Amino acid sequence: MVVQRALARLRVPHCRRPNGTVDGVDTTVGRALEIVRSACLPLPEVSERLSHGAPTFFVRSKKSFVMLWPDGHHQHEFPHLWAAAPPGTQEELTEVEPDRFFRPPYVGGRGWIGMRLDRRIDETEIAGICNEAFCAVAPPKLVQVLRDRRRRCSVSRL
16 A cells, blocks of 8 residues: 555556556566666756766766666665655655665665566656656756646547
């Protein structure tokens, strides 16, 4: 229940079923990079470049908000991503689902979350985490641009 609340704060649907499977799955890291790119690159003024050898996504080429570690990093020797998160999210997710979420080194002190990618990957969940990471780091004007885009998309579908 706490995980669902934390993911709801991230506006990410919690897709676990009672039998422990996850919908929309592909466990390959290459697929995870595709998902992260498709979630991050359409965001306003976002770019991708390597930082410390990892694909990293930046707002206005300055502030990073998502890093993907396909081969792991330091003591976390499994594929994972790091993402900025709203206050309190890291504590909730790492406490309730320590098998999936962890406090990453370096950026963990700023509330970022680490998410394991060596298990089944949920595209919707990763996309939601990337969007919320952007909103946690981007200037208010860019967050408003994103909200305006979403509003226009939802109106055009009517």
